[in-house]
Amino acid sequence: MTELSVEEIKTLSYKRPIIERGYANQTLFVDLANSEINIKPVTEKMKEVFIGGKGFDLWLLWHAVKDSTKWNDPENAICIASGPMAGTPIYPGSGKSIVTTISPLTDCAMDSNVGGYFGPYLKFSGFDALEIVGKAGAGNVIFVDGIDQKIQILNITGLPEDSYQTSQILTEHFGDGKLRTISVISTGPAAKHTLLGCLNFTWYDGRRKKVRYKQAGRGGIGSVFADKGIKAVVARWDTVTASTNNPADLDALKEVAKQHSKEIAELDPKQNEMARIGTTHLVTIMNDFDLLPTHNFRYGRHPQVPNIGAKVYRRLFDKGFDGCWMGCTVACSHGIKDFIPLTGPYKGVKVFVDGPEYETIAGCGSNLGIFDPHTVAEMNFYCDTYGLDTISIGTSIAFAMECFEAGLINTDHTQGLDLSFGNRLSALELLHQMAEGRGFGKVVGKGVRKMKDVFARDYGADVTLMQDIGMEAKGLEFSEYMTKESLAQQGGYGLALKGPQHDEAWLIFMDMVHNFIPTFEQKAEALHWFPMFRTWFGLCGLCKLPWNDIIPEDNKDTPEPAKVMKHVRWYAEYFSSVTGRRVEPQDLITMSEAVYNFQRIFNLRMGFGRREQDTIPYRAMGPVTEDEYLSRQDRYDKQLVEKFNVNIDNMNTSEKMAVLRKFREEEYEKLMDAVYQRRGWTKDGIPSLETVRRLGIDLPEVLEVLKSNGVG
Secondary structure (H helix, E strand, C coil): CCCCEEEEEEEEECCCCCCECCECCEEEEEECCCCEEEEEECCHHHHHHHCCHHHHHHHHHHHHCCCCCCCCCCCCCEEEECCCCCCCCCCCCCCCEEEEEECCCCCCEEEEEECCCHHHHHHHCCCCEEEEECCCCCCEEEEEECCCCEEEEEEEECCCCCHHHHHHHHHHHHHCCCHHHEEEEECCCHHHHCCCECEEEEEEECCCCEEEEEEECHHHHHHHHHHCCEEEEEEECCCCCCCCCCCCCHHHHHHHHHHHHHHHHHHHHHCCCHHHHCCCHHHHHHHHCCCCCECCCCECCCCCHHHHCHHHHHHHCCCCCCCCCCCCCCCCCCEEEEECCCCCCCCCCCEEEECCCHHHHHHHCHHHCCCCHHHHHHHHHHHHHHCECHHHHHHHHHHHHHHHHCCCCCHHHHCCCCCCCCCHHHHHHHHHHHHHCCCCHHHHCCCHHHHHHHHHHHHCCCHHHHHHHCCEECCEECCCCCCCCCHHHHHHHHCCCCCCCCCCCCCHHHHHHCCCCCCHHHHHHHHHHHHHHHHHHHHHCCCCHHHHCCCCCCHHHCCCHHHCHHHHHHHHHHHHHHHCCCCCHHHHHHHHHHHHHHHHHHHHHCCCCCHHHHCCCHHHCCCCCHHHHHHCHHHHHHHHHHHCCCCCCCCCHHHHHHHHHHHHHHHHHHHHHHHHHHHCECCCCCECHHHHHHCCCCCHHHHHHHHHCCCC
């Protein structure tokens, strides 16, 4: 084991509370600036309105920051919570944590849902949430020891830079021979030098004798972590059973958990085979439907995509159970054993790669014009090791590559790097540069929005073109789905509170494949219900995959197949059995509405949260370049003629593009109107007074924000 020097800065002993119906009923506060450790009570009002998880995070963050707080201000908080149902080892997908902070990319509240054991271990140690503020010198480790009932702030020197080794060493150091009792949060060196840092949450894989990782990737949360001088946060807990949450009705919990687990075990092998290939099955499906981002979202398919599809990763993934929480029958967290990187500090060394999953394959593969599974795996490994979000990395590098090929930047600007699409060595070199804080990697590591500013100011690049092809909204890079032909998914990205991430509304199949939502009203309803239900998973500490990635065999014959209402009813039973709060499916939506609207008002408080922030780059709506139009010419010509009644006989491609753009931008504006109306918001996208009163979030501080923004 690496020789460590450990200095105790502060220790607080505490009496661990008994978990009551999924709640510890207290939160943990750590101020790094003055080494303060406090325990705060959780009120009944907090549980009633904010539920847990993301709701608790937002409530704590709201009180920690000022209206003017920036991401690197000391008062910015990193809040981590699970939820009342998290830590259930018999119900699939019940091990999630949610991390929230003010983002360096968006300057407003960012949340990220992540697996691993930390959230449940934190709760069972006695805390529904952890709130970290302040800054300290590098090397600080926060240790939450639920077994010995103590909280420590430690300064540990001798730890390596990268997250890959740090997590393994700290697991061994704190594990006292029981490595499964430890979960570590850490980031890597690139988080210090970029705004795209992620956090790695671990669990110990006893069969492989390795620390495994899941990522809280979005919005630069790892960069906030590094800026605060935190090396790691460690939680220690031991035995977990179905009774550890002290559910209100253990028998009812066991019954509904048995039904859902049994269904997954029977149907997953017949459907998407998540337990064998994870989310990689989506790669070829998206390609088949022209929805796989390729060459910076220019195209939706490519003939070489099978090279990075599920058949390849079926062979590469190490066989065996791969759940990121105990007892999850979806078991989708696969990895590649004995992988040997060809570049960087691990060149020639056997490593274990956690992944890749669909988003990484699309972002660091097809979107960069890279169709080599080994390169994708190497980028996956180094992003985890260096602490980088694979989604933002893929979308940011893709933007730089298109700018390079379009002549907006050149090798003088990239310091000699050839950033042509498909150049895998240049893509990897950018990652290594980010880890070391050097070269053009420092520029790409700022993210798409800030790259546009740099390219215009320093290189004279075309601002209008970059606005069209720079795939970010609210400052966050797009996750990896093509939206040109899906108005509903355009809304799913543009209207998402934190920016274009698919975890609010993944409506592509409903819209494009099944045509379930052809009208504005139906799209607006979908853009209400689906974000609310997906938000609910983040409140409760759950993964959404068991809900709609493995579905009942008779689901297609139900009135609303996209909602998988059989599972929604099971989730209502699950919530009721744990908390004792009897709920029906619609109640789950109302719970989420309260937190969702609160987050919208939080954005408003921070200077955002209006219609103008819900815009998206035109490439998300339609073709920016002539070759894009020509790649789907039959489709676009047909739409102009049949849908928009345009005579195109004497039009050239440029003229047809201009007309199509006008119609598509108008459609998006109409969609925003319809969604705002359905959500109970004003024309400017602000929750109405009636809405906040209906949802019970008409708190004085909330009403003051609305009043100062003309709603009262």
